[in-house]
Amino acid sequence: MAEIRTLTAGGAPADTHIAVDNPATGAVVGHVSDATAQEVAQAIARARRAQPDWAALDARSRAEYFTRARRWLLSHRQEVTDLIVEENGKAREDAIVEIVYCAGAFAHWAKRARRLLAETRIRSLSPFVLGRSMYTRRVPLGVVGVIGPWNNPLLNSFGDAIPALAAGNAVVLKPSEHTPLTALLMERMAHECGWPEDVFQVVTGAGATGQALVDTADFVMFTGSTKTGRLVAARAGERLIPCSLELGGKDALVVLADASLERAVNVTIQGALSNGGQMCTSVERVYVEEPVYDAFVDLLRERFQQVTSGQPGGLGSVDVGAMTFPPQLATVEDHVDDAVRKGARVLVGGRPAPGPGRFFTPTLLVDVDHGMKCMREETFGPTLPVMKVADAEEAVRLVNDSSYGLQATVIGANTKRARRLAERLQAGCVTINDAQTNYMALGLPMGGWKDSGLGVRHGAEGIRKYTKLQAVSINRFPLRRDLHMIPYDPSAYRLILRLVDFMYGTRRPHREQ
Structure with missing residues (x-):
């Protein structure tokens, strides 16, 4: 029987608890708190304070934390496997697949994050931006809320936290109330591996806890039913925050x-x-x-x-x-x-x-x-x-x-x-x-069409979705005044139109009065 857990966000005792049973035996194997909206907001606030320092680390430093976590996961694989089987009821081989996936995910995103999130130089054919240096950069969104399903309590819950963290975000994970114990074990892993405090947190609870996370996070990664996914998308739309949804399939x-x-x-x-x-x-x-x-x-x-x-x-x-x-x-x-x-x-x-x-x-x-x-x-x-x-x-x-x-x-x-x-x-x-x-091919995008969801896991977009894009343009050789500037000069705009005709192939130049 798993150790009885009675934690809220932040580890404070709670008055309301959810019993976790073993689906294969019916026996209760643990209890977790049903975190309130206030407790979720407190977890988000702690994550916001921790995230800037985490984002300031270079990709190599974050990769080192992932290396520690990968080693911890493999050295504790028996404990992790036992817990997945106990709270989920799946065959042991299916639980091992979850561990293999997460070990691979730590390695993949540690190696690929830097290149996939690197600045991208932009070139333009327009003569009106000659002399400008232009590029785009990827900026972490802030706090990513992950709402995980019950069918894969490690792979589809904590697994989604890995690329979000690799992109420089803090993560608050709300696992399914039916299989929350594995997520709490991953929170213990983060502490034992010396991860920065509050960069990764777990809040346990039922639907209201998940709703509170959608109401406060900067991005929501949701895996679950199409019915609930529509509600998540609607609320994210009201707040004008991005979301990614992996929903039902047939x-x-x-x-x-x-x-x-x-x-x-x-x-x-x-x-x-x-x-x-x-x-x-x-x-x-x-x-x-x-x-x-x-x-x-x-x-x-x-x-x-x-x-x-x-x-x-x-x-x-x-x-x-x-x-x-x-x-x-x-x-x-x-x-x-x-x-x-x-x-x-x-x-x-x-x-x-x-x-x-x-x-x-x-x-x-x-x-x-x-x-x-x-x-x-x-x-x-x-x-x-x-x-x-x-x-x-x-x-x-x-x-x-x-x-x-x-x-x-x-x-x-x-x-x-x-x-x-x-x-x-x-x-x-x-x-x-x-x-x-x-x-298992983490370089290959995985996402659904139609009612099966929005966005993808894996591939370049599987990590870039956890960022916002900033475009930067630098005038390296600024003049005192450009042709197009106010006050308008008719002769300057005639020159601009002749240049447009030359560049874009009109047969007759415009005659301006």
Whole structure:
């Protein structure tokens, strides 16, 4: 059982606490405070005081703090893994992926931040700015508020703090109230690694705490549902502050007739069931070209039956862990029941598993169509509907028939054809003969289209979004007076117009009266 934590922002005792349970056992593993708006404002104020000195450090100095943190994370990986499994209920292997990601993120942003945020020299073709030296520079926004989800309490919560800190911001992180303990462990890491006081803080609490963070931060990075994301965006718009939103997904996978079925099945199962299907990038619908549909489904059914689920133990104990978020279990069951009522068949699973924890058996559905919730709404669980299509054209049409557009996958032997199809899919990220591995490529942008969000993680924009842009122009050889200055001189403006005609190619010079 995790150490009982009863902290508010700043570590003061609180009267209101939230119980944190282990989804795989039902046992309470900790308590955290439900921070008030005032406590959030106090944390933001401390962050504002700390941020200028942090921003004044050069990139190399901030990178040294990241190096310490990376070493701490790897040396404490057993403790971190245990805590993620305990509060989230996921398989141990899925928790290890979160640690690997953050270790890589520390290394990536420590190395890349300086170049990605460097001053950029600007050249202009205009003769009217001759002699000027011009450049742009990136300036930290100030205090970044990160609101993290429950499905990946390290990767999608603390992971977003890393590039924000690398850009010179202070960060206040509000983790999900269902999985807050890992974030508090990262706050301990920052203290033990000697990070400057208040540069990284954690405030725990429910929805009102997150709302208070949106009301006070200079930038909001939100990961969660599309419904809540709209509210975050609306409030950020009222305050005229930027935000980045990684929201829902209904990610599709297309199996072409020339695909290696062994590869296709392995990629499909990994994409659908890793982290118990509780990821925005989980494969939630599959379209298979008719010539290989039967063979694909037969092999997929065989492999689904081999998937183990239940309470996580050591490595290799289970493939699929618990359902972390209590209401999500009801959503998954509703989507399966809706599909069956409308004519779908359950080939494997299809029901909740016995407790005491929250489990749903890995479920394979066929004979599905777009009239079913499981093909249109985000399920976020260990289920997979598979649909037969006549050809790739029908697959593309159905993939794009969605309000979501986060990620998609194409499986096929002819990579040139697969690439042409991939470029027609309405999704921010597309993988070919892979699923989800692109998330580990921190140099590659990752973000959604349509209702799946705004902005990106990773890539150049994944750190530049945490800055504001300043343009600087320097007149290196200033004259006493320029041609265009007041009081206006008609002869000077005639000269300017002749110059414009010469530069931009009009046939007849203007004749000014």
